[in-house]
Amino acid sequence: MIWLLDLDNTLVGRDDAFAAWAADAVARAGRDASDLAAIVAADQGGFAVKTDVARVIVDRLAWDEDLPTAVDRFRTGILDHVRAYDGALDLLDDLRAGGDLVVVVTNGTSAQQRGKLARCGVEAHVDAVVVSGEEGVDKPDPRLLEIALERVGAADADRAQVWMVGDAAHADVAAGRAAGVRTGWVSRGRAWTDGPLPDAVGTTVHDVVAVARGAALLAP
Incomplete structure (x- = not known):
């Protein structure tokens, strides 16, 4: 076969890795469970447009960086957590x-x-x-x-x-x-x-x- x-x-x-990274990012930014839920929902199981996900992350966590940089940041976070x-x-x-x-x-x-x-x-x-x-x-x-x-x-x-x-x-x-x-x-x-x-x-x-x-x- x-x-x-x-x-x-x-x-x-992959989704576990994204959620683990997002939880850490939310905690570091001093945000709450509603922000985490919004970020995970925006990801759509990895199938959302990556810049759309980054836009939610930047807005929710008040990141001072552009969307391509934010995409790179959460992609790196996924790699750090994936098993x-x-x-x-x-x-x-x-x-x-x-x-x-x-x-x-x-x-x-x-x-x-x-x-x-x-x-x-x-x-x-x-x-x-x-x-x-x-x-x-x-x-x-x-x-x-x-x-x-x-x-x-x-x-x-x-x-x-x-x-x-x-x-x-x-x-x-x-x-x-x-x-x-x-x-x-x-x-x-x-x-x-x-x-x-x-x-x-x-x-x-x-x-x-x-x-x-x-x-x-x-x-x-």
Whole structure:
């Protein structure tokens, strides 16, 4: 099997890192819980326009700096706090030990995503990494998944043996469906509200992989 795995909030705790950084920044600025809530809400799970997030941060924390500098500041804060989820690296090793191919397929800038990979030690545990900022195309565009398959010499792989797994319905699941591969959604306790369910659903990436493996065993 071939696993195309999202990075943020699938293998590493990007939102946890942002929230931890924001809590520290709010405390240092002498602000309160309402400011923290506003900043976290503005981030939209990492999908908001970064300068829009920076504008809320600057306003709430009374920072005396321009928006690009504020963006750099909170991106650095995320890198300082990001961690791989418990057991995530072991899971990657287990998949590869079983003969599967594993590719991280992530949206974001090269510097930020490569920084997270390095901080969390992910790259040594996968066969390849594909970053949207390096390729000029973002999920949900299926071309990013095609690039990932090409990167591991699997451009002609049976799409029924390929899984796109991630936490974002509009990016990860949508990209998988557009590419004609099987899809897994990491719910993190959320309810699915985007139409037909993906092929596998679980609270964590471990849960999704377990469901997907079970589905593969039951397939004719």
